[in-house]
Amino acid sequence: MPKGPKTHHVVPNPKGGWDVKRGGASRASSHHETKREAIDAGRSVSRNQGTEFRIHNRDGKIASSDSHGSDPFPPKG
Numbered sequence: 001m002p003k004g005p006k007t008h009h010v011v012p013n014p015k016g017g018w019d020v021k022r023g024g025a026s027r028a029s030s031h032h033e034t035k036r037e038a039i040d041a042g043r044s045v046s047r048n049q050g051t052e053f054r055i056h057n058r059d060g061k062i063a064s065s066d067s068h069g070s071d072p073f074p075p076k077g
Helices: 035-049
Strands: 007-012 018-022 030-032 052-056 062-067
Touching: 007 035, 018 035, 030 035, 035 052
Parallel strands: 007 052
Antiparallel strands: 007 018, 018 030, 052 062
């Protein structure tokens, strides 16, 4: 899966809490105490920038993925 600048990720921070990171970035865009807060913030940024949005579990595996880019078949309505 691409991890380039066209993605945003919610990832666990090793020191606690959760980070929102742009794909390929070494620093977090934002840090949050809870996963829910990080997901809400990350989803908003991803929508605004039209990127893929990936939510990771504590073990680093991708739990879910949303596309906010140009889908070939956007849902109606």
